[in-house]
Amino acid sequence: MSLIVQKYGGTSVGSPDRILSVARRILETQRAGNQVVAVVSAMSGVTDSLIKLARQVASHPTEREMDVLLSTGEQTTIALTAMAINSLGGHAVSLSGAQAGIVTDGFHTKAKIANITPKRIHSLLDSGIIVIVAGFQGESLEGQITTFGRGGSDLTAIGVAAAIKADLCQIYTDVDGVYTCDPRIVKSARKISEISYDEMLEMASLGSKVMQSRSVEFAKKFGVIFEVRSSFNNQPGTVVKHETAGMEKVVIRGVSVDRKQAKVTVSQVLDKPGIASRIFNEIAAINVNVDMIVQNVSAAGTTDISFTIPADELPKIEKHLDPIVAEIGAQGFKAQAGIAKLSVVGIGMRSHSGVAARMFELLGKAEINIQMITTSEIKISVIVDEDRVDDGARIVHAGFGLDKVGDSESENTFLEPAVS
Numbered sequence: 025m026s027l028i029v030q031k032y033g034g035t036s037v038g039s040p041d042r043i044l045s046v047a048r049r050i051l052e053t054q055r056a057g058n059q060v061v062a063v064v065s066a067m068s069g070v071t072d073s074l075i076k077l078a079r080q081v082a083s084h085p086t087e088r089e090m091d092v093l094l095s096t097g098e099q100t101t102i103a104l105t106a107m108a109i110n111s112l113g114g115h116a117v118s119l120s121g122a123q124a125g126i127v128t129d130g131f132h133t134k135a136k137i138a139n140i141t142p143k144r145i146h147s148l149l150d151s152g153i154i155v156i157v158a159g160f161q162g163e164s165l166e167g168q169i170t171t172f173g174r175g176g177s178d179l180t181a182i183g184v185a186a187a188i189k190a191d192l193c194q195i196y197t198d199v200d201g202v203y204t205c206d207p208r209i210v211k212s213a214r215k216i217s218e219i220s221y222d223e224m225l226e227m228a229s230l231g232s233k234v235m236q237s238r239s240v241e242f243a244k245k246f247g248v249i250f251e252v253r254s255s256f257n258n259q260p261g262t263v264v265k266h267e268t269a270g271m272e273k274v275v276i277r278g279v280s281v282d283r284k285q286a287k288v289t290v291s292q293v294l295d296k297p298g299i300a301s302r303i304f305n306e307i308a309a310i311n312v313n314v315d316m317i318v319q320n321v322s323a324a325g326t327t328d329i330s331f332t333i334p335a336d337e338l339p340k341i342e343k344h345l346d347p348i349v350a351e352i353g354a355q356g357f358k359a360q361a362g363i364a365k366l367s368v369v370g371i372g373m374r375s376h377s378g379v380a381a382r383m384f385e386l387l388g389k390a391e392i393n394i395q396m397i398t399t400s401e402i403k404i405s406v407i408v409d410e411d412r413v414d415d416g417a418r419i420v421h422a423g424f425g426l427d428k429v430g431d432s433e434s435e436n437t438f439l440e441p442a443v444s
């Protein structure tokens with residue numbers, strides 16, 4: 025007998041029929057001789073509708089109440105899923121995040137899991153009952169409802185799998201697994217059979233929203249091996265796990281696109297110590313995450329500093345940057361949406377050179393202008409105009425041979441190993 029955690033995302037539970045088919049899959053898993061905990065998301069579109077609703081009554085809804093509101097999406101699905109299982113002759117009980125013993129910090133709308141006490145889950149499982157847990161939510165030490173940020177049901181699933189030491193953690197979604205690029209952007213993208221935590225983490229944080237990035241971080245920390253697979257068929261999916269010896273053979277595992285970026289340029293900033301720290305301390309103080317930063321060569325004692333931020337933080341930045349710009353004597357600043365980040369990710373980059381050059385060459389030939397660049401050991405990211413980013417993804421995907429040998433069992437050896 026195995027202990028299995030299954031997570032079903034919004035599309036998988038998006039209608040009564042789909043909830044019934046999820047219920048059947050859960051029951052089949054139990055009837056095959058396993059104990060099952062299923063984590064479910066809100067039905068697709070529900071969280072978005074709740075956010076819209078909140079904005080109709082308040083331009084800046086209080087975050088505590090946002091959590092009370094958003095948690096109702098998952099609360100609806102747990103009840104419906106448990107009812108469906110019971111109507112099919114099974115025995116299921118639904119638990120809210122708090123009832124499942126998920127304790128978090130107090131950061132409303134982006135809470136982190138502090139600990140999970142799965143006593144109730146275990147005692148239900150021991151009585152032969154299927155446990156349906158609400159994704160995306162927990163309870164703070166102060167007894168407040170909290171939520172984990174968009175896509176946060178993935179975190180619930182990984183967290184519960186770690187806490188109950190599950191033998192298997194399956195993330196059921198609307199694609200067959202993790203692909204070499206979002207298949208909605210690149211039609212020829214291929215399913216990856218195995219991917220390392222680090223690669224999955226980079227892809228998720230660089231815009232491949234198939235997994236919430238914080239959930240991957242959590243899985244890496246606690247060594248939870250999980251499989252991303254489709255709730256619409258029985259195909260094997262993608263296994264996410266610690267790096268294995270063969271994984272480095274693949275230079276580029278995948279391509280990610282993140283549209284929700286904005287660029288801010290502060291112009292004619294005095295080129296002297298302390299100025300950059302003044303600007304970025306101010307931005308940190310208002311909790312805006314800065315991603316890429318570029319400072320131009322100094323001319324006549326001044327320089328331009330550009331940086332990128334999440335697009336939805338633009339209004340906040342515009343409000344706070346004005347007084348700083350005046351105080352440091354810069355000429356002004358320009359905030360610009362309509363840009364996007366295109367990245368290639370792969371642990372094989374550590375032992376192969378020439379990846380950046382090849383990526384720039386591919387984009388250059390396609391006349392796609394690169395506005396900013398950042399690199400790490402296992403990724404290269406560039407900022408381009410948003411209206412060219414999909415083209416860029418397709419060109420880079422093809423240029424690195426991912427539509428031919430996207431699977432980790434094959435090697436994409438377009439480059440020679442770096443001479444060390």
Ligand code: ADP
Nearest residue numbers: 033034035197198199202203205206232233234
């Ligand atoms: P769920 O509601 O099941 O959590 P999500 O919508 O959060 O599902 O994630 C699944 C979606 O992620 C897919 O429909 C796909 O468009 C998108 N996606 C983005 N990048 C990738 C990728 N590299 N591989 C697979 N899917 C991806």
Ligand code: ASP
Nearest residue numbers: 065066071174175176177
């Ligand atoms: N319902 C939440 C969202 O839409 C959490 C999730 O689906 O994972 O972001």
Ligand code: MG
Nearest residue numbers: 033175233234
């Ligand atoms: Mg998701």
